[in-house]
Amino acid sequence: MKKIILLGYMGCGKSTIAKTLSKKLQLPFVDLDDYIIEKSKMSIQTIFEELGEIQFRKMEHEALIALLALDQTIIIGLGGGTPCYANNHELLKAEHVESVYLKASIATLFERLFTNKSKRPLIAHMDQEQMKEFIATHLFERSYFYNQAKHIVSVDEKSVEQTVLDIEAVLA
Numbered sequence: 772m773k774k775i776i777l778l779g780y781m782g783c784g785k786s787t788i789a790k791t792l793s794k795k796l797q798l799p800f801v802d803l804d805d806y807i808i809e810k811s812k813m814s815i816q817t818i819f820e821e822l823g824e825i826q827f828r829k830m831e832h833e834a835l836i837a838l839l840a841l842d843q844t845i846i847i848g849l850g851g852g853t854p855c856y857a858n859n860h861e862l863l864k865a866e867h868v869e870s871v872y873l874k875a876s877i878a879t880l881f882e883r884l885f886t887n888k889s890k891r892p893l894i895a896h897m898d899q900e901q902m903k904e905f906i907a908t909h910l911f912e913r914s915y916f917y918n919q920a921k922h923i924v925s926v927d928e929k930s931v932e933q934t935v936l937d938i939e940a941v942l943a
């Protein structure tokens with residue numbers, strides 16, 4: 772069964788876009804971070820603080836394997852780092868997977884993340900300048916993995932509705 776996967780940097784809009792896409796395509800949507808929260812009964816911040824990032828990455832890898840194996844066509848919104856750890860980017864090359872990289876510029880990401888950083892442990896403690904520098908470096912490091920998606924959709928200066936239309940077009 773097909774899996775439509777949205778991936779990209781924190782704040783690129785995976786969760787937001789997936790909700791609208793899910794209504795439009797009449798397909799269930801599972802957010803990988805929410806799935807981990809539900810299974811572990813812990814918030815992402817608590818997992819990072821109490822178990823550490825390495826344990827989070829293991830939980831994330833197992834959650835991805837479990838969702839890809841579901842006998843159901845669904846939309847999955849990945850965590851920002853998911854394609855960049857374990858062999859997750861290889862799992863995304865499977866034939867039944869349609870992966871879509873929601874590509875956002877540093878400026879777009881900064882604008883969306885600065886006002887909304889508290890639930891994102893990697894950036895929660897940063898000031899404006901630190902965050903700009905962090906996003907630039909981190910996005911550069913991660914782009915190698917993101918660019919292996921089967922489809923790339925740019926999200927800069929687009930409404931949620933426009934991005935959803937663009938995703939539908941690449942999936943058609």
Ligand SMILES: Nc1ncnc2c1ncn2[C@@H]1O[C@H](COP(=O)(O)OP(=O)(O)OP(=O)(O)O)[C@@H](O)[C@H]1O
Binds near residue numbers: 786851934
């Ligand atoms: N055109 C737009 N498309 C998507 N999100 C937008 C747009 N304009 C503003 N936003 C805001 O940007 C933020 C995107 O965050 P969202 O949680 O969807 O990203 P994410 O990729 O799921 O991040 P994370 O990897 O941290 O889970 C939201 O606060 C959303 O309301």
Ligand SMILES: O=C(O)C1=C[C@@H](O)[C@@H](O)[C@H](O)C1
Binds near residue numbers: 780853890
């Ligand atoms: O970019 C990342 O590494 C992360 C993004 C979020 O979706 C969460 O999965 C977590 O905060 C880590």
Ligand SMILES: [Mg+2]
Binds near residue numbers: 786804
């Ligand atoms: Mg999200």
